[in-house]
Structure formats: C-alpha cells, structure tokens
Amino acid sequence: xxxxxxxxxxxxxxxxxxxxxxxxxxxxxxxxxxxxxxxxxxxxxxxxxxxxxxxxxxxxxxxxxxxxxxxxxxxxxxxxxxxxxxxxxxxxxxxxxxxxxxxxxxxxxxxxxxxxxxxxxxxxxxxxxxxxxxxxxxxxxxxxxxxxxxxxxxxxxxxxxxxxxxxxxxxxxxxxxxxxxxxxxxxxxxxxxxxxxxxxxxxxxxxxxxxxxxxxxxxxxxxxxxxxxxxxxxxxxxxxxxxxxxxxxxxxxxxxxxxxxxx
Amino acid sequence: xxxxxxxxxxxxxxxxxxxxxxxxxxxxxxxxxxxxxxxxxxxxxxxxxxxxxxxxxxxxxxxxxxxxxxxxxxxxxxxxxxxxxxxxxxxxxxxxxxxxxxxxxxxxxxxxxxxxxxxxxxxxxxxxxxxxxxx
Numbered sequence: 548x549x550x551x552x553x554x555x556x557x558x559x560x561x562x563x564x565x566x567x568x569x570x571x572x573x574x575x576x577x578x579x580x581x582x583x584x585x586x587x588x589x590x591x592x593x594x595x596x597x598x599x600x601x602x603x604x605x606x607x608x609x610x611x612x613x614x615x616x617x618x619x620x621x622x623x624x625x626x627x628x629x630x631x632x633x634x635x636x637x638x639x640x641x642x643x644x645x646x647x648x649x650x651x652x653x654x655x656x657x658x659x660x661x662x663x664x665x666x667x668x669x670x671x672x673x674x675x676x677x678x679x680x681x682x683x684x685x686x687x688x689x690x691x692x693x694x695x696x697x698x699x700x701x702x703x704x705x706x707x708x709x710x711x712x713x714x715x716x717x718x719x720x721x722x723x724x725x726x727x728x729x730x731x732x733x734x735x736x737x738x739x740x741x742x743x744x745x746x747x748x749x750x751x752x753x754x755x756x757x758x759x760x761x762x763x764x765x766x767x768x769x770x771x772x773x774x775x776x777x778x779x780x781x782x783x784x785x786x787x788x789x790x791x792x793x794x795x796x797x798x799x800x801x802x803x804x805x806x807x808x809x810x
Numbered sequence: 811x812x813x814x815x816x817x818x819x820x821x822x823x824x825x826x827x828x829x830x831x832x833x834x835x836x837x838x839x840x841x842x843x844x845x846x847x848x849x850x851x852x853x854x855x856x857x858x859x860x861x862x863x864x865x866x867x868x869x870x871x872x873x874x875x876x877x878x879x880x881x882x883x884x885x886x887x888x889x890x891x892x893x894x895x896x897x898x899x900x901x902x903x904x905x906x907x908x909x910x911x912x913x914x915x916x917x918x919x920x921x922x923x924x925x926x927x928x929x930x931x932x933x934x935x936x937x938x939x940x941x942x943x944x945x
Binding site: 568570571615618619621622625626635636637638641643652653657675682683686687690696700703715716717718719720723726757776779780782783784787791792793794795796797798802805 | 821823824826827828829830834836843844845846847871873876877878879880881882
C-alpha cells in the first residue's frame with residue numbers, strides 16, 4: 548500500500564508549546580463546560596476574535612500526535628461542542644504557535660467565511676448514515692436473476708479452484724457488475740427517500756466490501772431530529788430483509804465545512 | 811443486526827448516538843474539517859494506511875475471485891425482490907401503524923411526487939481539498 552494520499556509530516560521542532568485548534572464557534576461566555584479536556588487531557592478554552600472564537604488547548608509537539616487517544620479526544624471535544632453550540636470543525640492535527648497566531652492567522656483572515664459557515668450550520672447537526680447489504684440476500688438475488696451466473700455457480704461450486712479458475716473469475720466479474728448495478732438502484736431509492744428530509748447531504752467515501760451500498764453524511768435540523776430518526780427506523784424496517792441501515796451521531800458537521808476551502 | 815421480536819421494540823435501525831470505538835472516530839474525522847494554515851500539521855500515516863486499505867476496491871482478478879467465492883458459499887436460493895416490493899409488502903403486511911406512516915412517506919418519495927428536482931447535489935467537501943494538500 549502506498550502513502551499516496553497522506554499529507555506531508557511537518558514538524559516544527561523549535562516549537563516547545565503549541566495551540567491545538569479543534570474548531571471555530573460563535574463566541575459565548577461560559578460556552579466551554581468547566582473541566583472539559585482535550586488532547587493530552589489539557590483544558591479546553593476559547594480564543595476570541597470579534598464574535599467568533601477558536602476552541603483550543605495547549606499541546607506539546609514533542610511527540611507525534613495521532614495516537615488513538617488523540618483522535619478520540621479531538622472527536623469528543625467537537626461532538627460535545629456540537630451539542631452545545633454551532634461548531635466548524637478544523638482538520639485533525641492542526642497546531643498553531645500561540646493564541647496570537649490563532650487570531651492573526653486563522654480567525655481574523657477567516658472571519659467572514661467562518662461567520663457565513665456558522666450561520667449556515669446553525670441549528671443543524673450531522674448524522675452519518677450507512678447502508679450495507681445483507682450479503683446472502685442480495686447474492687441470492689443475483690443468482691436468481693441471471694441464468695449465466697447460476698450456471699457458472701453450479702459448475703464451479705464443487706470444482707477445485709485451479710480447475711475452474713477462469714470460470715470463477717468470470718463468475719465474480721458478473722456478480723461484481725450485477726452488484727454495482729443494484730447498488731446504484733438501491734442508492735437512488737434510499738437517497739430519494741432520505742434527502743428531501745435533510746438540509747444537505749454528502750456522499751462519503753464508503754467501503755469497498757461486497758456489502759457496501761452507500762455511506763452519506765446528512766445535515767439535519769436539530770428540531771427535526773426525532774422525527775427524522777423515526778422516519779429512518781421505518782425505512783430500516785421496510786428494507787431490512789436485504790439492507791441494513793446504521794446511523795451514527797449527532798456529530799459535529801465534519802462533512803459540511805468544505806466550501807470555505809482555504810488550504 | 812437487531813431484529814424487533816417482542817413488544818413494541820423496533821430497532822431495525824442500528825443506532826450509535828456517538829462514534830463507538832476508534833474505527834468510527836477515524837472514519838468520521840479523517841480528512842474532514844477545515845484546513846487551516848497551521849505551523850504543525852500532523853499526518854496520520856499509519857492510520858491512513860489501514861483505512862485506505864479497507865476503502866479501496868480494485869477491479870482485479872482477486873476481487874472477482876472474492877465475489878465468486880461469496881456467491882459459491884451461498885446455501886439458499888431466495889427469490890429476489892426489489893426495494894419497492896419490500897416497501898409494498900410492508901404496507902400490505904402486518905406493519906405497525908407507526909411504521910406504515912413512515913413507510914408511506916418512503917413510498918411517496920420513491921414514486922416521484924415531484925421530489926426529483928429537490929434532490930440537492932452532493933456537496934463535495936474533501937476531494938478538492940485533498941488534491942490541493944497533496945500537490
């Protein structure tokens with residue numbers, strides 16, 4: 548496996564202490580609950596600029612961040628804040644030199660964009676919905692629908708692999724293609740049912756398993772949360788013989804802050 | 811998969827109110843969030859490798875063999891139905907009142923009802939940023 552999509556590791560070793568940035572919120576007194584801690588159990592605090600604030604904690608960059616506990620801490624701080632206010636999550640692992648730098652390099656130049664994003668996200672939370680196939684059910688559909696698949700399956704089933712290699716590859720290719728087609732159809736049906744009920748949605752990367760159908764981030768009005776979950780419960784029940792639905796959240800709106808795009 | 815078998819429990823929807831475990835967390839936060847001009851930007855080389863590995867589907871002979879194997883492993887022939895039929899079944903069958911209310915909503919959405927033009931385009935959040943970062 549290559550490292551093609553990993554970013555460069557940049558460590559400024561001169562930095563003895565840094566300011567780890569979790570996200571940006573509308574400024575508010577007493578917004579951060581007393582005792583809230585982040586990476587390395589350091590206290591979480593706000594750095595204010597005008598009517599927005601960065602959520603930060605001190606970090607010692609003498610060790611590489613990115614341990615399991617660091618990731619979990621990042622996620623817990625942001626999700627907890629998302630339950631209290633509107634938050635624009637910042638990419639994991641972003642450390643600035645000090646509070647001045649947080650203001651001058653992030654908050655001041657980004658003030659308008661942060662304010663716009665915060666306004667757009669206000670009163671909304673993210674839910675992650677994943678649909679996966681009940682594998683045996685859909686494979687049985689594929690076998691039943693395509694005589695060629697059924698024939699290949701019957702022929703290769705009890706043969707040793709090396710005697711049926713070519714036919715097995717052909718069988719797998721047909722099944723993969725059929726599943727891809729099903730996936731598109733089922734995704735369209737699910738999304739047509741779900742998306743009119745959400746403020747915005749983004750299809751996420753998703754898994755590559757046989758059972759993968761679709762993985763989406765949904766931005767939902769907090770006021771509609773309960774009825775939306777009730778709706779999804781009904782949808783899950785309606786499709787449960789061949790599709791499983793898993794819902795995670797509410798979480799911070801990680802997938803809905805891409806528009807501002809200053810990289 | 812949880813199946814509602816008793817009482818009024820209807821837990822067909824697998825529900826995690828917050829990310830459960832590191833795998834969830836990685837999946838949710840990895841490569842997400844606004845990219846700021848930071849002095850230190852940590853990359854998660856090791857963790858990314860695992861995740862990427864799990865995500866990639868390579869249209870290769872190996873993949874096809876995996877699909878073939880899964881198909882050969884099947885014991886049962888079941889008559890396939892499409893999603894619409896299932897939803898139809900639910901309406902005619904013994905679904906609870908609450909459920910059929912929800913399912914009618916699904917049905918309406920599926921059968922058109924002018925929803926097509928409301929379908930919003932997916933807001934791409936990470937792909938462009940990722941390519942910028944990598945450049």
